[in-house]
Amino acid sequence: MSSLQTWSYRKFKRNMNDIAVESIPEVSSVSIKKTLRNHTSFEEGHTCFIMSCNLCTRKPKVARIYINKTTGMFMCSGCKMTGQWQTLEAMLGNKKIRAKKAPAESVEEIEESIKKTLEDVASNTRLLRLLEEESLNSVLKKFKLPVTSKSVTDNLDVRLNDKETQMFFPLENIEAELVGYRKINSTRTIDEIFPTIKCGGILVSKAAKLKDTAVLVPSISDFLVLLNAKVSSNIVCLPNGVNNLSQYVLPSLEKYKKLILWLGNDSKAWEAARDFARKLGEKRCLIIRPTEIHKLPHLADSQDFKTILSEAQPIWHKSITTFANLRADVYSDLLNIDKVQGVKWKRFPTLNKILKGHRRGELTVITGPTGSGKTTFISEYSLDLAMQGVNTLWGSFEIRNARLAKTMLQQKAGFPLDENLHLFDQLADEFEKLPIYFMTFHGQQTIKVVMEAVEHATYVYDIGHVIIDNVQFMMGMSDDQKHLDRFWRQDAIIQAFRQFATRKNCHVTLVIHPRKEREDEDLTTSSIFGGAKASQEADNVLIIQDRRLISTKGKKYLQVAKNRYSGDLGLMTLEFNKAGLSYQQKIKTKEKKKAEELPVDSAIPVELNID
Known part of the structure; x- marks a missing residue:
């Protein structure tokens, strides 16, 4: 490998979305409150604690610090400084802090970055309203x-480059200061935020009758349509659509007492609405529920927007509810049955036929003999979903993250990487755009530490799929826990992830080794190592059966042994493509129709021979 290729590979490893335990702040809203009370006066907002910035000498009258209640991340509206809670805690004079403090970003560097971005855009573009x-x-x-009326663009400082291939929409922070731009190109391949999302800028309408109400929409098209319709509320275009709501954006939404989430009527938008509401504060959030009537603004710009917004319903319910409150949810599920079934796999159509899709809030357990390819399959299984926008968190306790990333990169490429090193940078750049994050754990870890990392990542990155590979390696065999029953410890781990999946509406996939059994017998749900809790708590149980171990003509296949959603069970043949490290199904034209017509028995597993 050449020095340039070595540098590229190291750069790729550095740029992987690693989540280290050191980067997870040990904070709580209670501890933040206690520290603030001892040092300064503050207000409690919906998502942040707000205090005057005594550290900022540039704009002392208006500068305020916003401290995230969950992560402790702080942001100054004056000098734009950001950092972790430990840094601010040290600045406030608290001596009981960690020895290692996360340094705040350079104030001069941030201001220079914003200034340069604004100057570059201004010098190379012209106002659209001209x-x-x-x-x-x-x-x-x-x-x-x-196409909107000219008065709409006249009220926005949108800029256009000379070649008319790039358009820049202004982003404002909590103080209504211009802090960056959202760039779109004429091909609409990808939108970019300049200079960084950490500036907390959002695209927001200026004039509104209801100053304390905002409608959150996922795209610029929706933003322009509502602006053209002259709705009475503020309109905010989310920087990353339904993919992610960055914690850096939350301070800019603090001033609104009521937020109406209008994100769309597909399953991803519906899940995002519920996740975003939890992050924004459910009690102030209303939602436009997904129906055929309430389409996104840009899909039906002749809708009665005033009526639709007035019919927005609270997303927050008390602990005890009635069918009257659930009625709209039930109707939406029935109306969008295909979307409610979850995200469909593109590489595994048989899984779609049996499991119907990948749904949030469920727990999947996968097992199989040693060396049967559990990690290889589950990496491609998760890669398929991530390529469709499912934010994914990997906890690989058995193999290193670099090796896992290499496997996934080759699965995405579909050919050997070592024979095509000249394409590495291109492939790595594309892979880095996927919403895949890796925990930096390896080997034994306590469930408390792992759950802290998972909870943190879920809040910050809006994770929708967590993979733990595998439970036995995570448990380990430490002297501190040797007095605890191994089955009890595994049950505790499964219970923790089951509760997390339900509470955070996140899909969790656990890889668990089977107990040692005779090689000539197929594995069953009873073969999963430990007690019966794994199979009982799981919504889905997937078993890799490898009949090649007992017969030269035997095949390897994936058995769906439990499916709580629809009850359908079945088999999927696994044929390994070594070049691409892939189990992707290749359906032949003649067999495709036959496979589609083949029924899946709801009680007895039926093998679907799809090559």
């Missing part, structure tokens, strides 16, 4: 944006 109406409409069509 165009004549005919030219304006032509540009909007070119960017696949809805």
Whole structure:
């Protein structure tokens, strides 16, 4: 490997989305409150504690520090400084802090970055409102944006480059200061935030009658349509759509007492609405429930937006509810049955046929003989979902993250990487864009430490799928826990993840080794190592059966042994493509129709021979 290729590989390893235990702040809202009371006056907002910034000398009258209640991350609205709670705690004079403190970002560096971005955009673009109406409409069509009245763009400081291939929408922070731009190009391949999401900028409408109410929409097209309709509320376009709600954006939404989430009517948007509401404060959030009538604004710009917004319903319910409160949810589920079934796999159509899809809030257990390819399969299984936008967190306790990432990179590419090193940078750049995060644990870890990392990542990155590979390696065999029953410890881990999956509406996949059994017998749900809790708590149980161990003509297949959602059970043949490290199904034209017509028995596993 050349020095350039070695550098590229190391750069790829550094840029993996690692989540280290050292980066997880040991904070709670109670401890933050206690420290603030001892040193300064503060207000408690919906998502942040707010205090005057005594550290900022640049704008002492208006500068305020916003401290996230969950993570302790702080942001100054004046000098734009950000950092972890331990840093601010040290600045406030508390001596009981960690020896290792996360340094705050350089104030000068942040301000210079913002200044340079604004100057570069201003010098290389012109205001969109300077165009004549005919030219304006032509540009909007070119960017696949809805055509609006000229008064809409006149009130926005949107800028256009000379070649008319890039458009820049202004992002403002909590103090209504311009801190960056959201760049879109005419091909609409990807939107970019400049200079960084850490500036806390959002695209927001300026004039509104209801100053304390905002409608959150996922795209610029929706933003423009509502602005053109002159709704009475503020309109906010979320920086990352339904993919993620960054904690750096939360301070900019603090001033609103009521938030109406209008994110769409597919399953991903519906799940995002519930996750975002938990992060924003459920009691102030209303939601436009997914129905055929309430489509996203840009999909039906002739809707009665005033009526739709007035019918927004609370997302928060008390501990005890009635069917009257659940009625709208039930109707939405029935109306969008295909979407409620979950995200479909593109590489494993047979799994779609049996499991119907990948749903949040469920617990999946996968087991199989040693060396049967559990990690290889589950990495591709999760990669498929991540490529469709499912935010994924990997906890690999058995193999190193670099090796896991290499496997996933090759599975995405579909060919050997060592024979195509000249393509590595291109492939790595594409892989880095996927919403995949890795915990930096390896070997034995306590369930408390792991759950802290999982909870932190779920809040910060809106994780929708957590993989633990595997439970036995995570448990280990330490002297501190040798007096505890091994089965009891495993049951405690399963219970913790079961509760987490339900509470956070996140899908958890646990890889568990089977107990040692005779090689000539197929594994069953009773073969899972430990007590019966794993199979009882799981919504889905997947078993890799490897008949090649007992017969030269035997096959390897994945058995769906439990499916709580639909009850359908079945088998999926696993044929390994060594070049791509892949089990992706290749359905032949003649067999595709036959496979689609083949029924899946709801009680007895039936092998679907799909090659």
